[in-house]
Amino acid sequence: MIAQGLWSALHDGFMTEPSPVKKWKRLKLPVVLLGLCVVVFVMLRIFEHSQVYHPRRGLDQSGAVLGRAWEDVRFKAADGVNLSGWYFPAEDGSKRKEYVVLVCHGNGGNIGHRLDLYDALLQTGAGVFAFDYRGYGLSQGRPSERGTYADAAAALKWLGDRGFAASRVIVLGESLGGGVASELAAREPLAGLVLLSSFTNIPEIGAELFPWLPVRLISSIRYDTHSRLPGIRMPLLVMHSRNDELVGFHHAEANFRVANEPKIFWELFGTHNEPLHQPDHFLKGIEALLTRVEFSPEASPVSARQ
Numbered sequence: 001m002i003a004q005g006l007w008s009a010l011h012d013g014f015m016t017e018p019s020p021v022k023k024w025k026r027l028k029l030p031v032v033l034l035g036l037c038v039v040v041f042v043m044l045r046i047f048e049h050s051q052v053y054h055p056r057r058g059l060d061q062s063g064a065v066l067g068r069a070w071e072d073v074r075f076k077a078a079d080g081v082n083l084s085g086w087y088f089p090a091e092d093g094s095k096r097k098e099y100v101v102l103v104c105h106g107n108g109g110n111i112g113h114r115l116d117l118y119d120a121l122l123q124t125g126a127g128v129f130a131f132d133y134r135g136y137g138l139s140q141g142r143p144s145e146r147g148t149y150a151d152a153a154a155a156l157k158w159l160g161d162r163g164f165a166a167s168r169v170i171v172l173g174e175s176l177g178g179g180v181a182s183e184l185a186a187r188e189p190l191a192g193l194v195l196l197s198s199f200t201n202i203p204e205i206g207a208e209l210f211p212w213l214p215v216r217l218i219s220s221i222r223y224d225t226h227s228r229l230p231g232i233r234m235p236l237l238v239m240h241s242r243n244d245e246l247v248g249f250h251h252a253e254a255n256f257r258v259a260n261e262p263k264i265f266w267e268l269f270g271t272h273n274e275p276l277h278q279p280d281h282f283l284k285g286i287e288a289l290l291t292r293v294e295f296s297p298e299a300s301p302v303s304a305r306q
Contacts, residue, residue: 051209052176052202052221053143054108055136061112063088066119077134077154081147084138085131085155086111087162088122096125096290099191100159101170103130104152104177104184106197110137116276117174120283124290126170131155133180145179145221152184166190170293173198175247175272179223186228192235192293194286197244197272199251200226208248229259236260237289239275239282241268264288 063070063086073085090097101121105114111130118128133148134141141147152171159169170192173181178198185193199205201224206215229236236259240252256265266285270277 048206048219048221051206052107053135055133055143056109056113057135057137059110059112059137061115063115063118065115066122068122073129073131073158075154075158077147077150079147079150081134081141081151082139083131083134083151083154084111085129085158086118088118088128090122090125090127094125097127098164098168099125099170099290099293100127100129100164100168101172101194102152102155102159102181102184103128104148104171104173104180105130105132105136106175106177112137114174120276120279121172121286123283124286126290129155129159145223148180149183152180153187156184156188170194170289172196173225174275175199176223179225182225182228182232183223185232185234190234192237192289193232194237194239194289195225195252195255196239196275197241197247197268198225198255199247200224200254205247205251226255226258229255233260235289235292236263237266237285238263239266239268239285241270241272241275241277243270244272246272262292264292 063072066088068091069089071087071089073087075083075085077083090099101124103111103114103117103121105111110132114130118130121128131151132139133143133151135143139151156166156169160166166188167190169190171181171184171190172194173179174196175198178195179202181193181195184190202221203216203219204226206213206219238252238256238259240247240249242249252265256263264285266288268275268277268282268285276282
């Protein structure tokens with residue numbers, strides 16, 4: 001009888017249809033935990049995006065500041081996003097008129113904050129095309145890794161429509177732009193690639209900047225230049241400073257180590273936002289790459305550590 005009573009009680013407890021209140025009590029903890037996971041996931045994605053992209057809307061200056069011929073350009077990415085850029089043609093009579101430097105800028109500001117860089121590049125005799133990623137300057141949309149890749153591809157297409165073959169385009173990636181530039185160089189037969197104050201990939205630098213977060217595990221934004229370089233075969237110039245307080249010098253060394261010939265390492269001396277701390281020295285590095293592109297693409301590695 002006792003055994004029968006226990007069985008009856010257990011049977012009633014497990015087999016009887018629970019009330020709505022009991023159902024909620026059983027589901028409450030899993031639902032709360034799931035909700036917390038969703039909130040944490042969304043917050044991490046928002047935090048990640050806010051750390052990677054620092055766009056500045058609008059333009060404080062125009063290309064006219066340089067006092068030379070220029071064009072205010074509007075063009076579209078393949079997904080229809082309207083983009084903005086500045087094109088500075090090479091001077092008439094320049095021996096490098098058929099070359100143009102495509103500038104993929106860093107994660108902060110916009111094209112209006114890098115006029116000194118364009119001015120230095122123009123001194124080489126090549127043209128310069130600087131564009132803003134979606135969400136930056138006058139470009140529409142919101143920045144994303146895939147979006148910035150599409151924007152660079154659209155900028156290259158614009159140059160192609162102007163008569164520049166890919167083999168006459170040198171892509172320069174500054175900081176975050178190094179990840180954009182390396183992606184373009186991995187897909188297109190460009191004349192050369194410049195990595196200016198850039199990093200190996202986002203998870204690595206993120207782990208250094210935020211050691212208290214499992215960045216390598218949760219990062220959804222990669223910009224993985226380091227893994228692309230072994231597959232890129234074109235003249236490469238890596239420019240970096242030991243005084244870079246944001247992107248450690250070892251990132252440049254790691255990128256240079258895995259890159260193919262011909263390649264040049266050119267040490268700079270300013271902080272992260274001062275690549276032109278010594279303008280003449282910076283320009284010599286760019287000239288070294290252009291010479292390599294023009295005359296000796298298979299030459300041995302060059303290192304400048306003056």
